Structure formats: C-alpha cells, structure tokens
Amino acid sequence: MGEQQLFLLPDEPLQPVIARVVLDSRVPQLSQIFDYRVPENLRDRVRVGQRVKIPLRRAQRNFGWIVELVENSTYQGQLASISDLVSDVVLLDKQVWELAQAVADRSAGSPSDVLRLAIPKRHAAAEKAYFEEKQGCDAGEQVVSGVHAETEIVDPPEAGLTAALGSEITTQQEKDLLTENTASGVRNNQTVLPEYGASNLAEQLIAGNKINFVANFGVTQLSTGNWVSHWALQLVHTAALVLAQQRSTIICVPDYRDITELHDALIALQLGEHTVRIDAKQSERKRYTAHLRTLESEPCIIIGNRSAIYAPAHKLAAIIVWDEADPLFNEPHAPYMHTRDAAILRAQLTGCGLLIAGHVNSAVTQRFIDNGFYLSQDGAPRRPRIWHADAAVAEDSFAGRIPGAAVALIQEHAKQGPVLVQVSKPGSVRVAACTMCNMQASCFECRGPLGVKSYRGALQCLWCVAQAMPWRCAQCHGDRVFFTSGGSSYTAEQFAQQFAGTKIIVSDGQTPVLRVGTEPAIVVATPNAEPIAAGGYRAVVLLDVWNMLNIPRLRVAEDCLRWWHNAVAKLAPDGVCLVASGAGPIVDAFITGNVAGYLRRELSARAELLYPPMVRVASAVGDFQALATAREVLANIPETYVIGPHELPGNSWQLIVRFSYRSGAQVAAALRALLIELAVGSTVATRLNPRPKPRVRLRLKFDDSSVFDEVQQEVFAEY
Structure with a gap:
C-alpha cells in the first residue's frame, strides 16, 4: 500500500464486519444510512470517513461515506458488500459529519447534500503528490487524517507568532489593534465589552463565547508595503493569538477580495505556512490539497468563502464570519443553508467561540444582541465625517443626479488623492425616476425598472423591454421622469468630460480593480467592488442613494447600510463622506450612526407583520x-x-x-x-x-x- 499506510488509525476496531454508509445521492428516499458488509480483502484498510464504492439495486457503481463501523447489523435481510474503497484517505471528519446532520435537520435537507459542499472532488494526482511530500518532510511520522488526534503538539508553530504577539509589529496602529481592550460590563441587562482588541477577542473566543464586533473604519499599511482594511488585520491578529494556544480558527468572508486582504495580512505576519485557503476560484487540485491540509492534526488558520465553514479543523477554537449580511453567504445549492446559520450550529456542536463581525450589524444580528445571544460591544466605533448634500442646491449639468456640493467636493479632493464615487450598478444604462416624488419609475407589465440603454434611446423597461410611453407614476400620478442612475461606465464618461485631465478608474463586477495608489483619481465603483486606496480615499461620494433605497427587497435597508458603511470604511483618517441624495430614517441612521435604534424599530415592525427574522x-x-x-x-x-x-x-x-x-x-x-x-x-x-x-x-x-x-x-x- 506504500504511503497509504500513513492513514491507519490504531484506535479503529480491527477486522470490522459491518460498515454503515450514507449514500451520495440526490434522491430523497436514499438519504439514509445503509448497512454493508465489509469484504475480507478490505477489513484491514477500511476506516470511518472513507469514500467507498457500493452496489445498490442493479447499479454497481454508487458511492457513499462510511460513518460508522460495527460488529452487527439490525437489518434482517442479506447484506450487500462494499465493492471497493475510492481511496484509503479518511476525508470525512467526525465533526463535519455531525454538522452535516444538523444542517440537514434544520433545513429539511439531506446530509449528502451538505457533504458535497464540504468535501471537494477527489484529485488523485494532488493526493499522491501531497502525501509524497509529507513522507519526505515527516520521515516516517504517522499522519492522522480525518479523525484528529487528541494529543498535544509539543512544539508550537514558531514562524510569525512573535510578530502576531506584537514584538515585531512595526506600526503603532498595528499595536493598537492587538492591545486595545477594556473590562467588560453590563448594559440593558446584556453583557457587553466596551471595545475589542485582538487580545480581548482571542480570549473570549477561546472561552467559547459568541461575540458581535463592529469594526473601526480605515485602512492599514502592512510591513510588506501592501494596504489592507483595518478589520482584516485585526481578525488576523486575533486568529494568530488563537493559533499560539494550539487552536484552529476558521474565517469566512464573502468573496475573493476579502480573502486576498486576509491572505496579505497573514503573509505580513509570517503565518503563511499555518494558513489554509479555501476559495471558489481555486482549481480542483488546489481545493483538494487544501482539504487534505485541514485534516492534519496540526492547528491552522482557515480562510475562505461560504464553503470554508464546513472545513475540518484540529481543535477548533474560533469561527469568524465577516460581513454576514452579504448575499454571497446565501448558499445557492441544497440545502441552501446560510453561512451564519451553519456557523452557529457548528459553534453549538463543538463549543467553540463565534465572532460575527462587520462595519454594521444586520437585523438578524441585532435580534441576537437584543436576546443576549451575542456578547455586544459598548459604544460605536470610530467614524469619519458624514454629511448630506443640501437638497436645495440647484441642479447642474448632470441633470439632477449630482448636486453642486458633490461636484465641488470631488474637484477639491481629487487634487489631493483618490476620490471614491459609489454608483448603484455597472454599465451605461440610465434608470428613470419620477420628477415629482423621486420614486423609481417601474414597468406596468413586470414592475421592472424603466430607463434607456443609449444616449438617445426611448424609455423602456430594462427587464421585459416593453416600451413605457406614455407613462404615469403609480404613486403621485406624475408623467415626467429624470435619470437617477447612469451606471458605472456612463458616470465615468460624464466625469471624463466634467473633470478633464483627471484620471478616471472604473471598478465593478465586469472590470474589477483591487487596489489603487495615492495619485489623484476619481474611482467610480459599484457596491462591494470598491478598491482599497493606499492611505485611504480623500473623499467618498454616495451618488445613487435614491436608486438603492428603491430596490424592491425586504432587506433593502440593511443592504444599503452595509454598502454605504463598507465604502466609507475605506476613507483616510481625515477623509469625508458626502451623501449626494436620499432622505428618510435609513439615511438618518447612516449619517448619525444610530443604526441600532433604526434596526430595533425595524424588528418591532417585522414582529407585527410576522416577517423574518422575527419568524x-x-x-x-x-x-x-x-x-x-x-x-x-x-x-x-x-x-x-x-x-x-x-x-x-x-x-x-x-x-x-x-x-x-x-x-x-x-x-x-x-x-x-x-x-x-x-x-x-x-x-x-x-x-x-x-x-x-x-x-x-x-x-x-x-x-x-x-x-x-x-x-x-x-x-x-x-x-
């Protein structure tokens, strides 16, 4: 068997007779555990957590996972035998199997559906290369895969931990991230922690507490010269302190931009060797190799998107979910479990700590805080200056979309460095709104937005392409429109004419940009696609507030607050934010910082209507x-x-x-x-x-x- 002898587990029963197998099937009635006889030629190799080939009815090539080995079966009929092992490697960890069952029970799904999300497709070449390398490095040391050993690691990982503990941190801002914390207290019958530093966070997580953390705004320069968001470095410091205690951490973030920031911070702290990256953009080979690394009996820091929540982790102490309200955490495949909910289930099953972090809380998180489920933070984080453009300012050449105050702000600050302008959508489409009540114009046929797709195009529905003239507002019965959103490309073209000689950068889902420098520029970006600017942006202009508020979605308020806060978080310490349009309680909550008060009122209204998250x-x-x-x-x-x-x-x-x-x-x-x-x-x-x-x-x-x-x-x- 060669190198595969490395996977024999001495605590497994010798010569097992019956294997209990969960089928890898999408058929609902097959989502159960079946007993199979273990043939004699496999009894010295079979282990819990292995993937096996099994017969089922007339088909001989079905697959499943061994979840238990027993001596006897309660089934009275004749048992079929396992056909073969797909691999000797134990890929299914016991904790992951328990989590899969819990997720399936909560969502009326199948554990096999969860396992397809948790365990990547086998890559034989990657498996062989990985363990050949391990044999060369460990020189005969036994590697335990799938069921983590309970023995302590004598020699802690040394690389980077001194930096993580502060002795080699080069900037005062990084030292503040590590050390700032104060004593806990009580407010409104809730346990609160006034301000979290990395030391405080790590201590609470190792103790198994569930924490809510609202991060400070700003960007930080690493010792490598790269710039990352303030939150990324603080979460990495926290994970490093957990790692120093021989415990693992899982950090789930929405997309590859956030993973890149975390990875850069880990490299700067010399923790790359102790980091496992699980990314949807990885090749099958890299994804499978990463899964093998998480199965080792050695603590690590796992960073990734929504599937990272199902990764095995040796002595898991902390789960961190950043920006949990991002829709990218909504799993599009059965059983459709949100990453936040899977994290809560895993924390409850394992007793590890849970940290829900972001620049602003969602209604779901606010409900947990009010119920005392999360330890909460006392006091608001540091915020930049945020002010609103005067609605009385005369409209300029941008046809009412950009007030004069916004134009003046861009002209002033674009001379000093980069300025961020957030727009609601990519492309060059212009969206129409009623001139009397400012409500977005919608189609009478499908309720889609109305607009034009070219400079001289006719007003039409942007969804069903139906012509929209004549048109009348359903709310105020007005019959005239103006264009509230021109898309990122259209806005960039206008800026190129208005601010001749200034560099214009477009960043959206079609043309993503991760970083910009310190040179003067106007960066036009859609939500979640804002690049990080070296030193932070001199100013941020939120251009399409009206258009964002008119999105027909229950959680539009939470989405808007999250989009705006995440954009403003990239400001320089002395930067300023201008809200170019919009009004009402959502905008007031953003400007004043009283988001918790707004969310509590929102939750009260949803309770009366029986809307989630109250039900x-x-x-x-x-x-x-x-x-x-x-x-x-x-x-x-x-x-x-x-x-x-x-x-x-x-x-x-x-x-x-x-x-x-x-x-x-x-x-x-x-x-x-x-x-x-x-x-x-x-x-x-x-x-x-x-x-x-x-x-x-x-x-x-x-x-x-x-x-x-x-x-x-x-x-x-x-x-």
Whole structure:
C-alpha cells in the first residue's frame, strides 16, 4: 500500500464486519444510512470517513461515506458488500459529519447534500503528490487524517507568532489593534465589552463565547508595503493569538477580495505556512490539497468563502464570519443553508467561540444582541465625517443626479488623492425616476425598472423591454421622469468630460480593480467592488442613494447600510463622506450612526407583520397537489402560518410557510417526510414499466426572505 499506510488509525476496531454508509445521492428516499458488509480483502484498510464504492439495486457503481463501523447489523435481510474503497484517505471528519446532520435537520435537507459542499472532488494526482511530500518532510511520522488526534503538539508553530504577539509589529496602529481592550460590563441587562482588541477577542473566543464586533473604519499599511482594511488585520491578529494556544480558527468572508486582504495580512505576519485557503476560484487540485491540509492534526488558520465553514479543523477554537449580511453567504445549492446559520450550529456542536463581525450589524444580528445571544460591544466605533448634500442646491449639468456640493467636493479632493464615487450598478444604462416624488419609475407589465440603454434611446423597461410611453407614476400620478442612475461606465464618461485631465478608474463586477495608489483619481465603483486606496480615499461620494433605497427587497435597508458603511470604511483618517441624495430614517441612521435604534424599530415592525427574522420562513415550489398535501400536513403544527398555494410563472406553484423558532424542527421534519413520500410514490419510464406514475416535483427552501420582496406583496395582501 506504500504511503497509504500513513492513514491507519490504531484506535479503529480491527477486522470490522459491518460498515454503515450514507449514500451520495440526490434522491430523497436514499438519504439514509445503509448497512454493508465489509469484504475480507478490505477489513484491514477500511476506516470511518472513507469514500467507498457500493452496489445498490442493479447499479454497481454508487458511492457513499462510511460513518460508522460495527460488529452487527439490525437489518434482517442479506447484506450487500462494499465493492471497493475510492481511496484509503479518511476525508470525512467526525465533526463535519455531525454538522452535516444538523444542517440537514434544520433545513429539511439531506446530509449528502451538505457533504458535497464540504468535501471537494477527489484529485488523485494532488493526493499522491501531497502525501509524497509529507513522507519526505515527516520521515516516517504517522499522519492522522480525518479523525484528529487528541494529543498535544509539543512544539508550537514558531514562524510569525512573535510578530502576531506584537514584538515585531512595526506600526503603532498595528499595536493598537492587538492591545486595545477594556473590562467588560453590563448594559440593558446584556453583557457587553466596551471595545475589542485582538487580545480581548482571542480570549473570549477561546472561552467559547459568541461575540458581535463592529469594526473601526480605515485602512492599514502592512510591513510588506501592501494596504489592507483595518478589520482584516485585526481578525488576523486575533486568529494568530488563537493559533499560539494550539487552536484552529476558521474565517469566512464573502468573496475573493476579502480573502486576498486576509491572505496579505497573514503573509505580513509570517503565518503563511499555518494558513489554509479555501476559495471558489481555486482549481480542483488546489481545493483538494487544501482539504487534505485541514485534516492534519496540526492547528491552522482557515480562510475562505461560504464553503470554508464546513472545513475540518484540529481543535477548533474560533469561527469568524465577516460581513454576514452579504448575499454571497446565501448558499445557492441544497440545502441552501446560510453561512451564519451553519456557523452557529457548528459553534453549538463543538463549543467553540463565534465572532460575527462587520462595519454594521444586520437585523438578524441585532435580534441576537437584543436576546443576549451575542456578547455586544459598548459604544460605536470610530467614524469619519458624514454629511448630506443640501437638497436645495440647484441642479447642474448632470441633470439632477449630482448636486453642486458633490461636484465641488470631488474637484477639491481629487487634487489631493483618490476620490471614491459609489454608483448603484455597472454599465451605461440610465434608470428613470419620477420628477415629482423621486420614486423609481417601474414597468406596468413586470414592475421592472424603466430607463434607456443609449444616449438617445426611448424609455423602456430594462427587464421585459416593453416600451413605457406614455407613462404615469403609480404613486403621485406624475408623467415626467429624470435619470437617477447612469451606471458605472456612463458616470465615468460624464466625469471624463466634467473633470478633464483627471484620471478616471472604473471598478465593478465586469472590470474589477483591487487596489489603487495615492495619485489623484476619481474611482467610480459599484457596491462591494470598491478598491482599497493606499492611505485611504480623500473623499467618498454616495451618488445613487435614491436608486438603492428603491430596490424592491425586504432587506433593502440593511443592504444599503452595509454598502454605504463598507465604502466609507475605506476613507483616510481625515477623509469625508458626502451623501449626494436620499432622505428618510435609513439615511438618518447612516449619517448619525444610530443604526441600532433604526434596526430595533425595524424588528418591532417585522414582529407585527410576522416577517423574518422575527419568524422563520420556508418556501415549497412544485405541483399544486403536492403543495395542497403539504398545507394539510402543516395544519396541526402550532405557531405555523401557511400562505398559498399560489401560481408562479412557468406552470408551477408556491407555498410559503411562516413559523416560530420553536416549531422549526417539526416543520422541517414534516416537510422532509412529505418530500420522501412523494418521491417514493413516483416512478420513471423503463422498458418493463412503460407507464410510470407521474413524477411529483417539490423543492424546499428554508430561511429564504426573498419571498417577502415586492413581487410577493400582492400574495400576502390576500391573506
């Protein structure tokens, strides 16, 4: 067996007879554990956590994961035998398997769906190269994979830990990140920690506490010369202190830009050898190699996007989720579990600490703070100057989109360094709004935004392309429009004419830019695509506030607050932010910094309407008869409110279920049982069965707040 002898675990039972296997199948009725006999030729190699080939019915090439080895089976029939091992490597960690079961139970899903997210596709060449290298480095030392050893590591990792502890930190700002903290206290019957430094954060996480942390604004220069956001360096310092205690940390961030910042900070602290990067942009080879590294019995710092929450980690002490309200944390694949919710489940299962951090809290986080679930921070973080353009300023050549105060601010500060202008969307499309009430003009057919796609184009719907003239506002009945958003490219073209000779940089999803220098420039960027400027931006202009506020989404307020705070966080210490348009409680909360007060009022209103996060919600999409049956099944569960079925485009139907957190387990179990029952009752056409029972379609999605967006309001009005 060569190098694969490295994976034998001495604490496993010798000569196991029965393997309990969870099938890797998307078929609901097969989402259970089956017993298989272990053939004699595999009994000295088989281990819990290995991927195996198994027969099922007539098919001989099915796959599954061994989750338990036992001596006897409760099954009375004749057991089939495992066909072969896919690999001797133990890829499924016990903690990951427990998490997969918990996630499946909460979301009415299948553990095998979670395992597909957690464990990357096997790459045989990467596996061979990885362990050949390990053999050369460890010279016969046993490598335990999949089930982490419980013995202490005698020699702690040395590289970079002295820097992480502060002895080689080169700037006073980095020292402040590490050491600033004060004693804990109590406010409003909640345990609070006035201001977190890295030492304080690490101590609380190792103790197993759940913490909310609102980061200070600003950027920091590393010893390598690179600039990163203030939050990235502080989280890395925290993870380094946890690592110094021989414990692992998982840091989940929304996208590759954030991962790059964390990676740069870890390299600057000489912690690259103790870092594992799990990135959606990685090749299959690198992703599989990273998974093998996380299986080692050595603490590490794991950084990555939403799938990193499922990574194995030796002696996990801390889970950190940065900017948890970012929609990129919404898992698009079954069972659709949000990274934040998976992190909470894992913290509860393992007893590790949990840190939910960002520049601003979401309504979900505010609810947890008010309930005492999170330790909260006392006092607001340091904020730059934020002011609002006077609405009375006469409109200039930008047709009302940019007030004169914003033009003057850009002209003044663009001479000193980079200025950031945040716009609502990429491209050159211009979006229309009513001149009387400022509401975004919408299509009467599909409710999509109205606008023009060229300089002399006619007003039309940007979704269904229907012509929109004549048009009349549904709110104030006005019949004239102005253009509130021209997209990043259109805005850049206007700036090139207005500020001749000034460098114009566009950063959006189509043309991303990660960093800019200190030279004078106007950076036009969409939300979440703002580059980091060396030393910070001299000024930030939030241009399309009205347009952002008019997005028809339940959580538009939280999205706007997060977009604006993340942009302002990239300011220089003496920089200034100008809100170019918009008004109302959301804008007031941003300018004054009283976000917590606004979120509490929002939560109170949602409680009256039975909207998330005050209740949980699930949606079921499928055939009318299946949804009617689901409605009957849910009728007897307390604190459960069912809406529908109502028809959707494409000849399908939707059922919406609102339920209390106490009833969540019952609702999930009932819907999962129905899904399996419907799947068992349907068949497909075969040569022996040319007239099958019709296949019943039913898709379940839990904690999906999109069903409460504007397109659904007419549905809720009926109930």
